[in-house]
Amino acid sequence: MAFMALMASVAGVAHAAFPDHPIRMIVPFAPGGGADITARVVADTLAKKLGQPVIVENKAGAGGMIGAAAVARAEPDGYTLLYTTPGQQMTLPYLMKAMPYDPADLRPVSQVSLAPSVLVVNKKLGVKTVQELIDLARKKPGELNFVSAGIGASSHLNGELLQILAGIRLEHIPYKGTGDAVKDLVGGNGDIAIDTVGIYTSFIKDGRLVPLGVTTPQELPLLPGVPPLSRTLPGYDASPVNYITVPKATPDAIVQQLAAALQATIAEPDVKQRMLEQGILAIANTPDQMADLLRKEQTRWREVIEKAHIPKQ
Structure with missing residues:
Protein backbone atom coordinates (compact mmCIF):
# COMPACT_ATOMS: atom_id res chain seq x y z
CA MET A 1 0.00 0.00 0.00
CA ALA A 2 2.85 2.33 0.88
CA PHE A 3 4.46 1.59 -2.50
CA MET A 4 1.21 2.36 -4.35
CA ALA A 5 0.82 5.63 -2.47
CA LEU A 6 4.39 6.54 -3.31
CA MET A 7 3.85 5.82 -7.01
CA ALA A 8 0.65 7.90 -7.03
CA SER A 9 2.55 10.73 -5.39
CA VAL A 10 5.33 10.52 -7.98
CA ALA A 11 2.80 10.53 -10.82
CA GLY A 12 1.13 13.59 -9.34
CA VAL A 13 4.46 15.41 -9.14
CA ALA A 14 5.24 14.45 -12.75
CA HIS A 15 1.96 15.93 -13.95
CA ALA A 16 2.34 19.02 -11.81
CA ALA A 17 5.80 19.59 -13.30
CA PHE A 18 4.44 19.80 -16.84
CA PRO A 19 6.00 21.26 -18.86
CA ASP A 20 9.64 20.83 -17.93
CA HIS A 21 11.14 20.93 -21.43
CA PRO A 22 10.35 22.47 -24.86
CA ILE A 23 7.08 21.69 -26.64
CA ARG A 24 6.73 21.06 -30.38
CA MET A 25 3.87 22.58 -32.35
CA ILE A 26 3.55 20.75 -35.65
CA VAL A 27 2.20 22.82 -38.55
CA PRO A 28 1.15 20.41 -41.33
CA PHE A 29 1.95 22.91 -44.09
CA ALA A 30 4.99 24.66 -45.54
CA PRO A 31 6.49 27.77 -43.89
CA GLY A 32 5.06 31.15 -44.85
CA GLY A 33 1.42 30.16 -45.35
CA GLY A 34 -1.53 31.39 -43.33
CA ALA A 35 -1.52 28.47 -40.89
CA ASP A 36 2.22 28.80 -40.33
CA ILE A 37 2.04 32.55 -39.67
CA THR A 38 -0.84 32.19 -37.20
CA ALA A 39 0.77 29.21 -35.47
CA ARG A 40 3.89 31.26 -34.81
CA VAL A 41 1.83 34.09 -33.34
CA VAL A 42 0.23 31.57 -30.96
CA ALA A 43 3.49 29.79 -30.17
CA ASP A 44 5.33 32.99 -29.19
CA THR A 45 2.85 33.88 -26.44
CA LEU A 46 1.97 30.31 -25.46
CA ALA A 47 5.64 29.77 -24.60
CA LYS A 48 5.46 32.64 -22.11
CA LYS A 49 2.30 31.25 -20.53
CA LEU A 50 3.79 27.77 -20.14
CA GLY A 51 7.30 28.85 -19.20
CA GLN A 52 8.90 26.67 -21.88
CA PRO A 53 9.80 27.23 -25.55
CA VAL A 54 7.11 26.22 -28.05
CA ILE A 55 8.95 25.29 -31.22
CA VAL A 56 7.04 25.43 -34.51
CA GLU A 57 7.95 22.54 -36.78
CA ASN A 58 6.64 22.32 -40.35
CA LYS A 59 5.69 18.86 -41.65
CA ALA A 60 4.03 19.58 -44.97
CA GLY A 61 2.47 17.22 -47.47
CA ALA A 62 -0.68 15.30 -48.44
CA GLY A 63 -3.03 18.15 -47.57
CA GLY A 64 -1.83 18.25 -43.99
CA MET A 65 -2.09 14.51 -43.37
CA ILE A 66 1.64 13.90 -42.92
CA GLY A 67 1.90 16.33 -40.03
CA ALA A 68 -1.35 15.10 -38.52
CA ALA A 69 -0.19 11.48 -38.67
CA ALA A 70 3.05 12.41 -36.90
CA VAL A 71 1.12 13.93 -34.00
CA ALA A 72 -1.44 11.11 -33.84
CA ARG A 73 1.47 8.67 -33.40
CA ALA A 74 3.45 10.85 -30.96
CA GLU A 75 3.83 10.19 -27.24
CA PRO A 76 0.65 11.37 -25.47
CA ASP A 77 2.56 13.52 -23.00
CA GLY A 78 1.54 17.05 -24.02
CA TYR A 79 4.87 17.83 -25.65
CA THR A 80 3.64 17.43 -29.25
CA LEU A 81 0.80 19.64 -30.46
CA LEU A 82 -0.86 19.88 -33.87
CA TYR A 83 -1.91 23.22 -35.28
CA THR A 84 -5.06 21.76 -36.80
CA THR A 85 -6.98 23.17 -39.76
CA PRO A 86 -10.34 21.88 -41.08
CA GLY A 87 -8.80 19.27 -43.35
CA GLN A 88 -7.22 17.01 -40.77
CA GLN A 89 -10.46 16.06 -38.98
CA MET A 90 -13.41 17.91 -40.54
CA THR A 91 -13.17 17.33 -44.29
CA LEU A 92 -10.40 14.96 -45.45
CA PRO A 93 -11.96 11.91 -43.76
CA TYR A 94 -14.84 12.25 -46.24
CA LEU A 95 -12.65 13.04 -49.24
CA MET A 96 -9.98 10.35 -48.98
CA LYS A 97 -10.30 6.63 -49.63
CA ALA A 98 -7.60 5.97 -47.04
CA MET A 99 -5.84 8.10 -44.44
CA PRO A 100 -2.48 7.51 -42.70
CA TYR A 101 -4.08 8.03 -39.28
CA ASP A 102 -7.43 7.81 -37.54
CA PRO A 103 -8.84 11.36 -37.13
CA ALA A 104 -10.28 10.23 -33.79
CA ASP A 105 -6.71 9.76 -32.53
CA LEU A 106 -6.36 13.56 -32.30
CA ARG A 107 -7.92 15.12 -29.19
CA PRO A 108 -9.14 18.74 -29.34
CA VAL A 109 -7.63 21.13 -26.80
CA SER A 110 -8.85 24.60 -27.83
CA GLN A 111 -9.85 26.66 -30.80
CA VAL A 112 -7.34 29.41 -31.57
CA SER A 113 -8.81 31.24 -34.54
CA LEU A 114 -11.56 31.69 -37.06
CA ALA A 115 -10.64 32.71 -40.60
CA PRO A 116 -13.57 34.57 -42.20
CA SER A 117 -13.75 34.25 -45.96
CA VAL A 118 -15.03 36.59 -48.65
CA LEU A 119 -16.70 35.94 -51.99
CA VAL A 120 -14.85 37.97 -54.60
CA THR A 129 -24.18 41.85 -55.53
CA VAL A 130 -24.58 38.17 -54.72
CA GLN A 131 -28.00 38.14 -56.37
CA GLU A 132 -26.58 39.61 -59.58
CA LEU A 133 -23.93 36.87 -59.59
CA ILE A 134 -26.56 34.18 -59.07
CA ASP A 135 -28.70 35.59 -61.88
CA LEU A 136 -25.70 35.65 -64.22
CA ALA A 137 -24.73 32.08 -63.31
CA ARG A 138 -28.27 30.89 -63.99
CA VAL A 147 -10.92 28.91 -58.40
CA SER A 148 -9.61 27.12 -55.33
CA ALA A 149 -6.36 26.10 -53.66
CA GLY A 150 -7.12 22.47 -54.51
CA ILE A 151 -9.68 19.70 -54.14
CA GLY A 152 -10.89 19.58 -50.56
CA ALA A 153 -9.48 22.99 -49.62
CA SER A 154 -11.79 25.38 -47.79
CA SER A 155 -11.91 27.53 -50.93
CA HIS A 156 -13.18 24.48 -52.85
CA LEU A 157 -15.87 23.49 -50.34
CA ASN A 158 -16.96 27.12 -49.96
CA GLY A 159 -17.68 27.16 -53.69
CA GLU A 160 -19.58 23.89 -53.53
CA LEU A 161 -21.73 25.26 -50.71
CA LEU A 162 -22.45 28.35 -52.82
CA GLN A 163 -23.66 26.19 -55.69
CA ILE A 164 -25.84 24.05 -53.42
CA LEU A 165 -27.56 26.96 -51.68
CA ALA A 166 -27.90 29.14 -54.80
CA GLY A 167 -28.96 26.35 -57.13
CA ILE A 168 -26.33 27.23 -59.72
CA ARG A 169 -23.65 25.33 -61.63
CA LEU A 170 -20.08 26.61 -61.82
CA GLU A 171 -16.89 25.10 -63.21
CA HIS A 172 -14.40 24.32 -60.46
CA ILE A 173 -10.74 25.06 -61.27
CA PRO A 174 -8.48 23.57 -58.58
CA TYR A 175 -4.87 24.73 -58.26
CA LYS A 176 -1.96 23.31 -56.33
CA GLY A 177 -2.02 26.21 -53.92
CA THR A 178 -3.55 29.55 -53.09
CA GLY A 179 -0.92 31.62 -54.88
CA ASP A 180 -1.66 30.28 -58.35
CA ALA A 181 -5.41 30.54 -57.80
CA VAL A 182 -5.12 34.19 -56.78
CA LYS A 183 -2.85 34.98 -59.72
CA ASP A 184 -5.32 33.63 -62.27
CA LEU A 185 -8.32 35.22 -60.58
CA VAL A 186 -6.71 38.66 -60.53
CA GLY A 187 -5.38 38.13 -64.05
CA GLY A 188 -8.83 37.46 -65.43
CA ASN A 189 -8.61 33.71 -66.07
CA THR A 196 -9.97 33.89 -46.39
CA VAL A 197 -10.22 37.66 -46.16
CA GLY A 198 -6.51 38.26 -45.67
CA ILE A 199 -5.69 36.74 -49.05
CA TYR A 200 -7.79 39.21 -51.02
CA THR A 201 -7.76 42.41 -48.96
CA SER A 202 -5.13 44.21 -51.04
CA PHE A 203 -6.83 43.29 -54.34
CA ILE A 204 -10.16 44.54 -53.00
CA LYS A 205 -8.59 47.82 -51.90
CA ASP A 206 -6.97 48.48 -55.28
CA GLY A 207 -10.19 47.64 -57.15
CA ARG A 208 -8.98 44.59 -59.05
CA LEU A 209 -11.51 42.33 -57.32
CA PRO A 217 -23.27 35.61 -40.03
CA GLN A 218 -22.39 39.26 -39.34
CA GLU A 219 -20.53 41.95 -41.26
CA LEU A 220 -16.79 42.20 -40.63
CA PRO A 221 -15.00 45.36 -39.48
CA LEU A 222 -12.26 44.30 -41.89
CA LEU A 223 -14.65 44.77 -44.84
CA PRO A 224 -17.18 47.45 -43.87
CA GLY A 225 -20.27 47.49 -46.04
CA VAL A 226 -19.77 43.97 -47.42
CA PRO A 227 -22.87 41.99 -46.38
CA PRO A 228 -22.96 38.40 -45.10
CA LEU A 229 -23.71 35.87 -47.82
CA SER A 230 -26.47 34.54 -45.56
CA ARG A 231 -28.58 37.62 -46.29
CA THR A 232 -29.07 36.32 -49.81
CA LEU A 233 -28.42 32.64 -49.11
CA PRO A 234 -29.84 31.71 -45.69
CA GLY A 235 -27.65 29.14 -43.97
CA TYR A 236 -24.39 30.16 -45.61
CA ASP A 237 -21.81 30.14 -42.80
CA ALA A 238 -18.34 28.92 -43.70
CA SER A 239 -15.20 30.13 -41.97
CA PRO A 240 -12.24 27.78 -41.42
CA VAL A 241 -11.69 26.91 -37.76
CA ASN A 242 -8.10 26.47 -36.60
CA TYR A 243 -7.45 24.70 -33.32
CA ILE A 244 -4.91 22.74 -31.31
CA THR A 245 -5.03 18.96 -30.91
CA VAL A 246 -2.87 16.41 -29.10
CA PRO A 247 -2.62 12.60 -29.21
CA LYS A 248 -5.84 11.00 -27.96
CA ALA A 249 -4.35 9.41 -24.82
CA THR A 250 -2.90 12.66 -23.45
CA PRO A 251 -3.88 12.87 -19.74
CA ASP A 252 -6.84 15.07 -18.86
CA ALA A 253 -4.78 17.21 -16.47
CA ILE A 254 -2.32 18.10 -19.21
CA VAL A 255 -5.08 18.80 -21.74
CA GLN A 256 -6.75 21.16 -19.28
CA GLN A 257 -3.44 22.89 -18.51
CA LEU A 258 -2.74 23.40 -22.22
CA ALA A 259 -6.29 24.66 -22.78
CA ALA A 260 -5.97 27.21 -19.98
CA ALA A 261 -2.65 28.43 -21.39
CA LEU A 262 -4.15 28.71 -24.88
CA GLN A 263 -7.16 30.63 -23.59
CA ALA A 264 -4.82 33.05 -21.82
CA THR A 265 -2.75 33.33 -24.99
CA ILE A 266 -5.73 34.14 -27.22
CA ALA A 267 -6.95 36.72 -24.71
CA GLU A 268 -3.77 38.80 -25.13
CA PRO A 269 -4.49 42.05 -27.06
CA ASP A 270 -1.23 41.71 -29.00
CA VAL A 271 -2.18 38.24 -30.20
CA LYS A 272 -5.63 39.43 -31.27
CA GLN A 273 -4.11 42.37 -33.15
CA ARG A 274 -1.44 40.31 -34.90
CA MET A 275 -4.06 37.84 -36.08
CA LEU A 276 -6.42 40.61 -37.16
CA GLU A 277 -3.65 42.00 -39.36
CA GLN A 278 -3.82 38.67 -41.23
CA GLY A 279 -7.62 38.89 -41.52
CA ILE A 280 -8.10 36.29 -38.77
CA LEU A 281 -10.19 36.42 -35.59
CA ALA A 282 -8.57 35.11 -32.38
CA ASP A 292 -18.64 19.72 -29.83
CA LEU A 293 -17.75 22.22 -32.56
CA LEU A 294 -15.68 19.55 -34.31
CA ARG A 295 -18.63 17.14 -34.38
CA LYS A 296 -20.93 19.82 -35.82
CA GLU A 297 -18.41 20.82 -38.50
CA GLN A 298 -17.79 17.18 -39.47
CA THR A 299 -21.52 16.64 -39.97
CA ARG A 300 -21.95 19.85 -41.95
CA TRP A 301 -19.06 19.33 -44.33
CA ARG A 302 -19.82 15.64 -44.83
CA GLU A 303 -23.27 16.67 -46.05
CA VAL A 304 -21.78 19.29 -48.41
CA ILE A 305 -19.28 16.79 -49.82
CA GLU A 306 -22.00 14.20 -50.37
CA LYS A 307 -24.41 16.67 -52.00
CA ALA A 308 -21.64 17.97 -54.27
CA HIS A 309 -20.78 14.39 -55.31
CA ILE A 310 -17.06 15.00 -54.83
CA PRO A 311 -15.29 11.72 -55.63
CA LYS A 312 -12.89 10.32 -53.05
CA GLN A 313 -9.25 10.60 -53.94
Missing part, protein backbone atom coordinates in the same frame (compact mmCIF):
# COMPACT_ATOMS: atom_id res chain seq x y z
CA VAL A 121 -15.32 38.21 -58.34
CA ASN A 122 -13.24 39.54 -61.17
CA LYS A 123 -14.55 42.97 -62.12
CA LYS A 124 -14.96 41.82 -65.75
CA LEU A 125 -18.17 40.01 -64.69
CA GLY A 126 -19.82 43.36 -64.05
CA VAL A 127 -21.75 42.16 -60.98
CA LYS A 128 -21.93 44.02 -57.69
CA LYS A 139 -28.18 32.49 -67.42
CA LYS A 140 -24.85 30.83 -68.16
CA PRO A 141 -24.90 27.43 -66.40
CA GLY A 142 -21.42 25.93 -66.23
CA GLU A 143 -19.79 28.87 -68.03
CA LEU A 144 -18.57 30.75 -64.96
CA ASN A 145 -15.78 29.26 -62.91
CA PHE A 146 -14.55 29.42 -59.36
CA GLY A 190 -10.75 33.04 -63.01
CA ASP A 191 -14.20 34.44 -62.28
CA ILE A 192 -15.02 33.74 -58.64
CA ALA A 193 -13.32 32.74 -55.40
CA ILE A 194 -14.35 32.30 -51.76
CA ASP A 195 -11.29 32.31 -49.57
CA VAL A 210 -15.08 43.06 -56.22
CA PRO A 211 -16.22 41.73 -52.80
CA LEU A 212 -19.82 40.52 -52.79
CA GLY A 213 -20.25 38.90 -49.40
CA VAL A 214 -18.54 37.50 -46.32
CA THR A 215 -19.02 33.98 -44.97
CA THR A 216 -19.73 35.01 -41.37
CA ILE A 283 -11.05 32.83 -30.58
CA ALA A 284 -10.48 30.26 -27.83
CA ASN A 285 -12.75 27.70 -26.16
CA THR A 286 -12.60 24.69 -23.84
CA PRO A 287 -11.72 21.12 -24.86
CA ASP A 288 -15.38 20.08 -24.55
CA GLN A 289 -16.58 23.07 -26.57
CA MET A 290 -14.01 22.39 -29.28
CA ALA A 291 -14.98 18.71 -29.41
Whole structure:
Protein backbone atom coordinates (compact mmCIF):
# COMPACT_ATOMS: atom_id res chain seq x y z
CA MET A 1 0.00 0.00 0.00
CA ALA A 2 2.85 2.33 0.88
CA PHE A 3 4.46 1.59 -2.50
CA MET A 4 1.21 2.36 -4.35
CA ALA A 5 0.82 5.63 -2.47
CA LEU A 6 4.39 6.54 -3.31
CA MET A 7 3.85 5.82 -7.01
CA ALA A 8 0.65 7.90 -7.03
CA SER A 9 2.55 10.73 -5.39
CA VAL A 10 5.33 10.52 -7.98
CA ALA A 11 2.80 10.53 -10.82
CA GLY A 12 1.13 13.59 -9.34
CA VAL A 13 4.46 15.41 -9.14
CA ALA A 14 5.24 14.45 -12.75
CA HIS A 15 1.96 15.93 -13.95
CA ALA A 16 2.34 19.02 -11.81
CA ALA A 17 5.80 19.59 -13.30
CA PHE A 18 4.44 19.80 -16.84
CA PRO A 19 6.00 21.26 -18.86
CA ASP A 20 9.64 20.83 -17.93
CA HIS A 21 11.14 20.93 -21.43
CA PRO A 22 10.35 22.47 -24.86
CA ILE A 23 7.08 21.69 -26.64
CA ARG A 24 6.73 21.06 -30.38
CA MET A 25 3.87 22.58 -32.35
CA ILE A 26 3.55 20.75 -35.65
CA VAL A 27 2.20 22.82 -38.55
CA PRO A 28 1.15 20.41 -41.33
CA PHE A 29 1.95 22.91 -44.09
CA ALA A 30 4.99 24.66 -45.54
CA PRO A 31 6.49 27.77 -43.89
CA GLY A 32 5.06 31.15 -44.85
CA GLY A 33 1.42 30.16 -45.35
CA GLY A 34 -1.53 31.39 -43.33
CA ALA A 35 -1.52 28.47 -40.89
CA ASP A 36 2.22 28.80 -40.33
CA ILE A 37 2.04 32.55 -39.67
CA THR A 38 -0.84 32.19 -37.20
CA ALA A 39 0.77 29.21 -35.47
CA ARG A 40 3.89 31.26 -34.81
CA VAL A 41 1.83 34.09 -33.34
CA VAL A 42 0.23 31.57 -30.96
CA ALA A 43 3.49 29.79 -30.17
CA ASP A 44 5.33 32.99 -29.19
CA THR A 45 2.85 33.88 -26.44
CA LEU A 46 1.97 30.31 -25.46
CA ALA A 47 5.64 29.77 -24.60
CA LYS A 48 5.46 32.64 -22.11
CA LYS A 49 2.30 31.25 -20.53
CA LEU A 50 3.79 27.77 -20.14
CA GLY A 51 7.30 28.85 -19.20
CA GLN A 52 8.90 26.67 -21.88
CA PRO A 53 9.80 27.23 -25.55
CA VAL A 54 7.11 26.22 -28.05
CA ILE A 55 8.95 25.29 -31.22
CA VAL A 56 7.04 25.43 -34.51
CA GLU A 57 7.95 22.54 -36.78
CA ASN A 58 6.64 22.32 -40.35
CA LYS A 59 5.69 18.86 -41.65
CA ALA A 60 4.03 19.58 -44.97
CA GLY A 61 2.47 17.22 -47.47
CA ALA A 62 -0.68 15.30 -48.44
CA GLY A 63 -3.03 18.15 -47.57
CA GLY A 64 -1.83 18.25 -43.99
CA MET A 65 -2.09 14.51 -43.37
CA ILE A 66 1.64 13.90 -42.92
CA GLY A 67 1.90 16.33 -40.03
CA ALA A 68 -1.35 15.10 -38.52
CA ALA A 69 -0.19 11.48 -38.67
CA ALA A 70 3.05 12.41 -36.90
CA VAL A 71 1.12 13.93 -34.00
CA ALA A 72 -1.44 11.11 -33.84
CA ARG A 73 1.47 8.67 -33.40
CA ALA A 74 3.45 10.85 -30.96
CA GLU A 75 3.83 10.19 -27.24
CA PRO A 76 0.65 11.37 -25.47
CA ASP A 77 2.56 13.52 -23.00
CA GLY A 78 1.54 17.05 -24.02
CA TYR A 79 4.87 17.83 -25.65
CA THR A 80 3.64 17.43 -29.25
CA LEU A 81 0.80 19.64 -30.46
CA LEU A 82 -0.86 19.88 -33.87
CA TYR A 83 -1.91 23.22 -35.28
CA THR A 84 -5.06 21.76 -36.80
CA THR A 85 -6.98 23.17 -39.76
CA PRO A 86 -10.34 21.88 -41.08
CA GLY A 87 -8.80 19.27 -43.35
CA GLN A 88 -7.22 17.01 -40.77
CA GLN A 89 -10.46 16.06 -38.98
CA MET A 90 -13.41 17.91 -40.54
CA THR A 91 -13.17 17.33 -44.29
CA LEU A 92 -10.40 14.96 -45.45
CA PRO A 93 -11.96 11.91 -43.76
CA TYR A 94 -14.84 12.25 -46.24
CA LEU A 95 -12.65 13.04 -49.24
CA MET A 96 -9.98 10.35 -48.98
CA LYS A 97 -10.30 6.63 -49.63
CA ALA A 98 -7.60 5.97 -47.04
CA MET A 99 -5.84 8.10 -44.44
CA PRO A 100 -2.48 7.51 -42.70
CA TYR A 101 -4.08 8.03 -39.28
CA ASP A 102 -7.43 7.81 -37.54
CA PRO A 103 -8.84 11.36 -37.13
CA ALA A 104 -10.28 10.23 -33.79
CA ASP A 105 -6.71 9.76 -32.53
CA LEU A 106 -6.36 13.56 -32.30
CA ARG A 107 -7.92 15.12 -29.19
CA PRO A 108 -9.14 18.74 -29.34
CA VAL A 109 -7.63 21.13 -26.80
CA SER A 110 -8.85 24.60 -27.83
CA GLN A 111 -9.85 26.66 -30.80
CA VAL A 112 -7.34 29.41 -31.57
CA SER A 113 -8.81 31.24 -34.54
CA LEU A 114 -11.56 31.69 -37.06
CA ALA A 115 -10.64 32.71 -40.60
CA PRO A 116 -13.57 34.57 -42.20
CA SER A 117 -13.75 34.25 -45.96
CA VAL A 118 -15.03 36.59 -48.65
CA LEU A 119 -16.70 35.94 -51.99
CA VAL A 120 -14.85 37.97 -54.60
CA VAL A 121 -15.32 38.21 -58.34
CA ASN A 122 -13.24 39.54 -61.17
CA LYS A 123 -14.55 42.97 -62.12
CA LYS A 124 -14.96 41.82 -65.75
CA LEU A 125 -18.17 40.01 -64.69
CA GLY A 126 -19.82 43.36 -64.05
CA VAL A 127 -21.75 42.16 -60.98
CA LYS A 128 -21.93 44.02 -57.69
CA THR A 129 -24.18 41.85 -55.53
CA VAL A 130 -24.58 38.17 -54.72
CA GLN A 131 -28.00 38.14 -56.37
CA GLU A 132 -26.58 39.61 -59.58
CA LEU A 133 -23.93 36.87 -59.59
CA ILE A 134 -26.56 34.18 -59.07
CA ASP A 135 -28.70 35.59 -61.88
CA LEU A 136 -25.70 35.65 -64.22
CA ALA A 137 -24.73 32.08 -63.31
CA ARG A 138 -28.27 30.89 -63.99
CA LYS A 139 -28.18 32.49 -67.42
CA LYS A 140 -24.85 30.83 -68.16
CA PRO A 141 -24.90 27.43 -66.40
CA GLY A 142 -21.42 25.93 -66.23
CA GLU A 143 -19.79 28.87 -68.03
CA LEU A 144 -18.57 30.75 -64.96
CA ASN A 145 -15.78 29.26 -62.91
CA PHE A 146 -14.55 29.42 -59.36
CA VAL A 147 -10.92 28.91 -58.40
CA SER A 148 -9.61 27.12 -55.33
CA ALA A 149 -6.36 26.10 -53.66
CA GLY A 150 -7.12 22.47 -54.51
CA ILE A 151 -9.68 19.70 -54.14
CA GLY A 152 -10.89 19.58 -50.56
CA ALA A 153 -9.48 22.99 -49.62
CA SER A 154 -11.79 25.38 -47.79
CA SER A 155 -11.91 27.53 -50.93
CA HIS A 156 -13.18 24.48 -52.85
CA LEU A 157 -15.87 23.49 -50.34
CA ASN A 158 -16.96 27.12 -49.96
CA GLY A 159 -17.68 27.16 -53.69
CA GLU A 160 -19.58 23.89 -53.53
CA LEU A 161 -21.73 25.26 -50.71
CA LEU A 162 -22.45 28.35 -52.82
CA GLN A 163 -23.66 26.19 -55.69
CA ILE A 164 -25.84 24.05 -53.42
CA LEU A 165 -27.56 26.96 -51.68
CA ALA A 166 -27.90 29.14 -54.80
CA GLY A 167 -28.96 26.35 -57.13
CA ILE A 168 -26.33 27.23 -59.72
CA ARG A 169 -23.65 25.33 -61.63
CA LEU A 170 -20.08 26.61 -61.82
CA GLU A 171 -16.89 25.10 -63.21
CA HIS A 172 -14.40 24.32 -60.46
CA ILE A 173 -10.74 25.06 -61.27
CA PRO A 174 -8.48 23.57 -58.58
CA TYR A 175 -4.87 24.73 -58.26
CA LYS A 176 -1.96 23.31 -56.33
CA GLY A 177 -2.02 26.21 -53.92
CA THR A 178 -3.55 29.55 -53.09
CA GLY A 179 -0.92 31.62 -54.88
CA ASP A 180 -1.66 30.28 -58.35
CA ALA A 181 -5.41 30.54 -57.80
CA VAL A 182 -5.12 34.19 -56.78
CA LYS A 183 -2.85 34.98 -59.72
CA ASP A 184 -5.32 33.63 -62.27
CA LEU A 185 -8.32 35.22 -60.58
CA VAL A 186 -6.71 38.66 -60.53
CA GLY A 187 -5.38 38.13 -64.05
CA GLY A 188 -8.83 37.46 -65.43
CA ASN A 189 -8.61 33.71 -66.07
CA GLY A 190 -10.75 33.04 -63.01
CA ASP A 191 -14.20 34.44 -62.28
CA ILE A 192 -15.02 33.74 -58.64
CA ALA A 193 -13.32 32.74 -55.40
CA ILE A 194 -14.35 32.30 -51.76
CA ASP A 195 -11.29 32.31 -49.57
CA THR A 196 -9.97 33.89 -46.39
CA VAL A 197 -10.22 37.66 -46.16
CA GLY A 198 -6.51 38.26 -45.67
CA ILE A 199 -5.69 36.74 -49.05
CA TYR A 200 -7.79 39.21 -51.02
CA THR A 201 -7.76 42.41 -48.96
CA SER A 202 -5.13 44.21 -51.04
CA PHE A 203 -6.83 43.29 -54.34
CA ILE A 204 -10.16 44.54 -53.00
CA LYS A 205 -8.59 47.82 -51.90
CA ASP A 206 -6.97 48.48 -55.28
CA GLY A 207 -10.19 47.64 -57.15
CA ARG A 208 -8.98 44.59 -59.05
CA LEU A 209 -11.51 42.33 -57.32
CA VAL A 210 -15.08 43.06 -56.22
CA PRO A 211 -16.22 41.73 -52.80
CA LEU A 212 -19.82 40.52 -52.79
CA GLY A 213 -20.25 38.90 -49.40
CA VAL A 214 -18.54 37.50 -46.32
CA THR A 215 -19.02 33.98 -44.97
CA THR A 216 -19.73 35.01 -41.37
CA PRO A 217 -23.27 35.61 -40.03
CA GLN A 218 -22.39 39.26 -39.34
CA GLU A 219 -20.53 41.95 -41.26
CA LEU A 220 -16.79 42.20 -40.63
CA PRO A 221 -15.00 45.36 -39.48
CA LEU A 222 -12.26 44.30 -41.89
CA LEU A 223 -14.65 44.77 -44.84
CA PRO A 224 -17.18 47.45 -43.87
CA GLY A 225 -20.27 47.49 -46.04
CA VAL A 226 -19.77 43.97 -47.42
CA PRO A 227 -22.87 41.99 -46.38
CA PRO A 228 -22.96 38.40 -45.10
CA LEU A 229 -23.71 35.87 -47.82
CA SER A 230 -26.47 34.54 -45.56
CA ARG A 231 -28.58 37.62 -46.29
CA THR A 232 -29.07 36.32 -49.81
CA LEU A 233 -28.42 32.64 -49.11
CA PRO A 234 -29.84 31.71 -45.69
CA GLY A 235 -27.65 29.14 -43.97
CA TYR A 236 -24.39 30.16 -45.61
CA ASP A 237 -21.81 30.14 -42.80
CA ALA A 238 -18.34 28.92 -43.70
CA SER A 239 -15.20 30.13 -41.97
CA PRO A 240 -12.24 27.78 -41.42
CA VAL A 241 -11.69 26.91 -37.76
CA ASN A 242 -8.10 26.47 -36.60
CA TYR A 243 -7.45 24.70 -33.32
CA ILE A 244 -4.91 22.74 -31.31
CA THR A 245 -5.03 18.96 -30.91
CA VAL A 246 -2.87 16.41 -29.10
CA PRO A 247 -2.62 12.60 -29.21
CA LYS A 248 -5.84 11.00 -27.96
CA ALA A 249 -4.35 9.41 -24.82
CA THR A 250 -2.90 12.66 -23.45
CA PRO A 251 -3.88 12.87 -19.74
CA ASP A 252 -6.84 15.07 -18.86
CA ALA A 253 -4.78 17.21 -16.47
CA ILE A 254 -2.32 18.10 -19.21
CA VAL A 255 -5.08 18.80 -21.74
CA GLN A 256 -6.75 21.16 -19.28
CA GLN A 257 -3.44 22.89 -18.51
CA LEU A 258 -2.74 23.40 -22.22
CA ALA A 259 -6.29 24.66 -22.78
CA ALA A 260 -5.97 27.21 -19.98
CA ALA A 261 -2.65 28.43 -21.39
CA LEU A 262 -4.15 28.71 -24.88
CA GLN A 263 -7.16 30.63 -23.59
CA ALA A 264 -4.82 33.05 -21.82
CA THR A 265 -2.75 33.33 -24.99
CA ILE A 266 -5.73 34.14 -27.22
CA ALA A 267 -6.95 36.72 -24.71
CA GLU A 268 -3.77 38.80 -25.13
CA PRO A 269 -4.49 42.05 -27.06
CA ASP A 270 -1.23 41.71 -29.00
CA VAL A 271 -2.18 38.24 -30.20
CA LYS A 272 -5.63 39.43 -31.27
CA GLN A 273 -4.11 42.37 -33.15
CA ARG A 274 -1.44 40.31 -34.90
CA MET A 275 -4.06 37.84 -36.08
CA LEU A 276 -6.42 40.61 -37.16
CA GLU A 277 -3.65 42.00 -39.36
CA GLN A 278 -3.82 38.67 -41.23
CA GLY A 279 -7.62 38.89 -41.52
CA ILE A 280 -8.10 36.29 -38.77
CA LEU A 281 -10.19 36.42 -35.59
CA ALA A 282 -8.57 35.11 -32.38
CA ILE A 283 -11.05 32.83 -30.58
CA ALA A 284 -10.48 30.26 -27.83
CA ASN A 285 -12.75 27.70 -26.16
CA THR A 286 -12.60 24.69 -23.84
CA PRO A 287 -11.72 21.12 -24.86
CA ASP A 288 -15.38 20.08 -24.55
CA GLN A 289 -16.58 23.07 -26.57
CA MET A 290 -14.01 22.39 -29.28
CA ALA A 291 -14.98 18.71 -29.41
CA ASP A 292 -18.64 19.72 -29.83
CA LEU A 293 -17.75 22.22 -32.56
CA LEU A 294 -15.68 19.55 -34.31
CA ARG A 295 -18.63 17.14 -34.38
CA LYS A 296 -20.93 19.82 -35.82
CA GLU A 297 -18.41 20.82 -38.50
CA GLN A 298 -17.79 17.18 -39.47
CA THR A 299 -21.52 16.64 -39.97
CA ARG A 300 -21.95 19.85 -41.95
CA TRP A 301 -19.06 19.33 -44.33
CA ARG A 302 -19.82 15.64 -44.83
CA GLU A 303 -23.27 16.67 -46.05
CA VAL A 304 -21.78 19.29 -48.41
CA ILE A 305 -19.28 16.79 -49.82
CA GLU A 306 -22.00 14.20 -50.37
CA LYS A 307 -24.41 16.67 -52.00
CA ALA A 308 -21.64 17.97 -54.27
CA HIS A 309 -20.78 14.39 -55.31
CA ILE A 310 -17.06 15.00 -54.83
CA PRO A 311 -15.29 11.72 -55.63
CA LYS A 312 -12.89 10.32 -53.05
CA GLN A 313 -9.25 10.60 -53.94
